[in-house]
Amino acid sequence: MRVRKDLNWSDVTPRCDWMNRRQLIAGAAALAAAPAAAGIEAAKSPFSTTEEPNTFKQITTYNNFYEFGLDKGDPARNARLLTTDPWSIVIDGLVEKPGTYDLSDVMAGAPLEERIYRFRCVEAWSMVIPWIGFELSHLLNKVGVQPGARYVAFETLVRPDEMPGQKSAILDWPYREGLRLDEAMHPLTILATGLYGEPMPKQNGAPIRLVVPWKYGFKSIKSVVRISLTAEQPQTTWNMENPREYGFYSNVNPQVDHPRWSQASERRVGAGIFAGRVDTQMFNGYGDQVASLYSGQDLSKDF
Ligand SMILES: Nc1nc2c(c(=O)[nH]1)N[C@H]1C(S)=C(S)[C@@H](COP(=O)(O)O)O[C@H]1N2
Numbered sequence: 001m002r003v004r005k006d007l008n009w010s011d012v013t014p015r016c017d018w019m020n021r022r023q024l025i026a027g028a029a030a031l032a033a034a035p036a037a038a039g040i041e042a043a044k045s046p047f048s049t050t051e052e053p054n055t056f057k058q059i060t061t062y063n064n065f066y067e068f069g070l071d072k073g074d075p076a077r078n079a080r081l082l083t084t085d086p087w088s089i090v091i092d093g094l095v096e097k098p099g100t101y102d103l104s105d106v107m108a109g110a111p112l113e114e115r116i117y118r119f120r121c122v123e124a125w126s127m128v129i130p131w132i133g134f135e136l137s138h139l140l141n142k143v144g145v146q147p148g149a150r151y152v153a154f155e156t157l158v159r160p161d162e163m164p165g166q167k168s169a170i171l172d173w174p175y176r177e178g179l180r181l182d183e184a185m186h187p188l189t190i191l192a193t194g195l196y197g198e199p200m201p202k203q204n205g206a207p208i209r210l211v212v213p214w215k216y217g218f219k220s221i222k223s224v225v226r227i228s229l230t231a232e233q234p235q236t237t238w239n240m241e242n243p244r245e246y247g248f249y250s251n252v253n254p255q256v257d258h259p260r261w262s263q264a265s266e267r268r269v270g271a272g273i274f275a276g277r278v279d280t281q282m283f284n285g286y287g288d289q290v291a292s293l294y295s296g297q298d299l300s301k302d303f
């Protein structure tokens with residue numbers, strides 16, 4: 001199936017027809033009982049940006065996914081080896097219904113939506129990505145969060161046979177991430193199962209990955225196999241690697257520079273050399289929705 005690889009909706013469809021066309025296709029896919037992750041979407045979410053999305057090709061050929069190599073093109077080349085079906089997620093820790101859940105159970109009843117989000121990597125490049133997914137809070141409410149839980153920890157699959165990057169100790173596998181419970185329950189925080197109306201490409205974290213649009217991209221952990229509710233702040237991969245450079249919160253913040261580069265601006269992938277850089281926005285532009293989560297915190301200390 002290579003049909004869509006180098007096309008995106010704006011190539012085949014006038015910009016103004018996009019949403020209608022996608023909704024039509026979504027409807028057809030639903031009637032045909034397509035896989036749960038594919039082609040199904042609700043009305044345009046008020047959380048979506050109206051900015052022009054990056055192309056399918058840009059989103060699927062310029063990736064960070066160290067399990068498949070360090071270069072931006074490695075995940076697209078190497079991730080085809082990954083088996084994503086069957087897939088299950090262990091949900092444990094301070095939950096009412098711990099267990100090993102098949103992906104279909106995780107997704108059961110989850111209201112899938114399209115969310116067009118800005119995505120800002122800590123390396124100072126950015127994209128606009130039309131995710132398909134559902135709010136993480138939906139899953140957490142389904143499994144029941146116990147009163148003592150204050151954080152949510154996530155882990156990526158470890159399978160060196162299919163993830164060649166894991167044959168070397170580039171990182172301390174598994175890749176780990178974490179959120180405070182209120183961040184995890186925020187409606188902007190989604191588990192994404194697709195993009196551009198299609199199931200999640202392997203290089204983007206198939207079959208299911210986290211997306212937290214107001215934080216640097218490395219918080220948005222891919223190919224999740226474990227979700228644990230904890231009382232203590234969990235260990236997270238980049239913070240373990242270099243705590244001086246990567247904080248637990250890692251909220252996008254143009255005023256707090258990375259020790260080795262400025263975070264004041266970013267390069268929008270594909271914008272072309274004459275488009276130059278755009279100013280980075282506090283909380284990646286989601287401040288109206290999320291700033292209240294951090295009232296009373298000094299964000300230069302809690303970076
Ligand atoms: N398991 C895992 N998740 C990961 C990474 C990774 O190397 N391994 N890279 C992170 C980084 S640094 C970024 S910028 C985003 C990139 O997501 P994308 O390739 O879908 O744009 O994934 C994040 N999630």
Ligand SMILES: [Mo]
Pocket residue numbers: 064120121122123216217218
């Ligand atoms: Mo990143």
